[in-house]
Amino acid sequence: MPARDKIIVALDVASLAAGEKLVDQLFPYVGMFKVGLELYTATGPAAIRMVKERGGKVFADLKLHDIPNTVAGAARSLVRHGVDMLNVHAAGGRSMMEAAAEAARQEAAAAGLPVPIILAVTVLTSLDGKTLRDEVGIERGVDEQVVYWARLAQEAGLDGVVASPREIQVIRQACGPEFLIVTPGVRPAGAERGDQRRVMTPAEALEQGASYLVIGRPITAAPDPAAAARAIGEEMEGVI
Structure with missing residues (x-):
């Protein structure tokens, strides 16, 4: 898979016009775009x-x-909208994840649409071990909790997980080579971390075994987003 198809750009903007501008600038260098809570709550489908x-x-x-x-x-609705990838939170438990996967696959078959990739979110990249324990109340360390949720997601029939690049290796060991790992918290060398705590460069994340990289502000907030996306793709091509 070429680097372009492994990059997911986060459209964390507040208006459809801002999203359109980024997609028009970046589509030559990026295959997939993340529509998250900010843009979806502002514009809907x-x-x-x-x-x-x-x-x-x-x-x-x-x-x-x-x-x-x-x-x-909700999963059925997203399938009807034609999404290629969707996620649930692993903290919802096995039954919830199984229901999402079954509903998405049934809806896709009924509508004659491709089945989207279905992922579970593990530990948010804004959290570290201290906040996970002291504020969320989870006693397991980050790696242990990520692996626990990844295995649960795999058992529930999901295609993969969203996890920080720091946990790629332990997920690979626990869930095998075919399990998808989508990694936010990716920052080119020298970029600001922002609110991300567990980060790696794009090349490092790919070398660890990431399937897709979610990249936001290092591209979308760059003076020239297209040039930033092109440079990241070139860095990635060197390790694919």
Whole structure:
């Protein structure tokens, strides 16, 4: 898979016009775009349609987390909107994840649409061991908790997980080579970390075994987003 198809750019913007501008600038260098909570709550499914109309793929990063029936219904809706990747939060448990996967696959078959990649979010990249323990109340260390949720997601029939690049190796050891790992917290050398705590460069994350890289501000906030995306793709090509 070429580097372009491994890059997911986070469209963390507040308007459809801002998202359109980024997609138009970046599509030559990026294959998939993440529509997250900020853009989706501002524009709804219009953001998904905008990316699809321009030929891009969509990762609906909504981190669905509710009772199984509610999450299943949301997964069906996202499939009908044509998303290529969606996620739920592993903290919702096995039954919730199973319901999401079953609903998405049934809806895709009924509508004659491709089945999206279905992922579980593990430990957010803004958290470290201290905040996980002291504020969230989880006594396991970050690596142990990520692996626990990754195995649960795999058992529930999901395709992979969202996890920081720091946990790629332990997930690979626990879940095998075919399990997908989508990694936020990717920062080119010298870039600001922002609110991300567990980070790596794009090349380092690929060398560890990441399947896809989610990259936001290092591209979208750059003076020339297209040049930034092109440079990251060239760095990645050196290790693919």
